Amino acid sequence: MVVYKKNWYNGIFYLTVTFSGIVINLLLKIMFMKERPGESHTIEFFNYSLNIPSYSFPSGHTMRAVILCCFILYLSYITIKNNNLKVMVYSIIVLLILGVAISRIMLGAHFLSDTIAAISISISWFCFLILLSSKLRIRID
Numbered sequence: 001m002v003v004y005k006k007n008w009y010n011g012i013f014y015l016t017v018t019f020s021g022i023v024i025n026l027l028l029k030i031m032f033m034k035e036r037p038g039e040s041h042t043i044e045f046f047n048y049s050l051n052i053p054s055y056s057f058p059s060g061h062t063m064r065a066v067i068l069c070c071f072i073l074y075l076s077y078i079t080i081k082n083n084n085l086k087v088m089v090y091s092i093i094v095l096l097i098l099g100v101a102i103s104r105i106m107l108g109a110h111f112l113s114d115t116i117a118a119i120s121i122s123i124s125w126f127c128f129l130i131l132l133s134s135k136l137r138i139r140i141d
Helices: 008-032 060-079 083-106 112-136
Strands: 042-045 048-051
Touching: 008 060, 008 112, 060 083, 060 112, 083 112
Parallel strands: none
Antiparallel strands: 042 048
16 A cells, blocks of 8 residues: 555655664663573474574564554554544554564563563654654655
């Protein structure tokens, strides 16, 4: 939809927020190095033991899902005129975010704090970039 209507601003904005969010997640994982709950770092592969560090804080899956959902919320806010439809889309998005966060905890890959932090960081980062782009009045349309 973004490329079809040649809305380059939203396409570039999505790529920017996504890739910068991945970098922020990686930097935070390296900075905190929080162990995952009950996970071994050793993988057996053809009689070789590989030690692969995998950190828990913040949840990368949750961060990426929240960034995508925030972008969908942003697009629905600027394109959907029907308030009932907006409320329905917003409700579905919130349920998706909660579903991803809860699934990461239930799978034993993250602690509750990891997913809460991921949600908070992603929403904050998305809002910061929205405000920055509106202040700079960057428009490519």
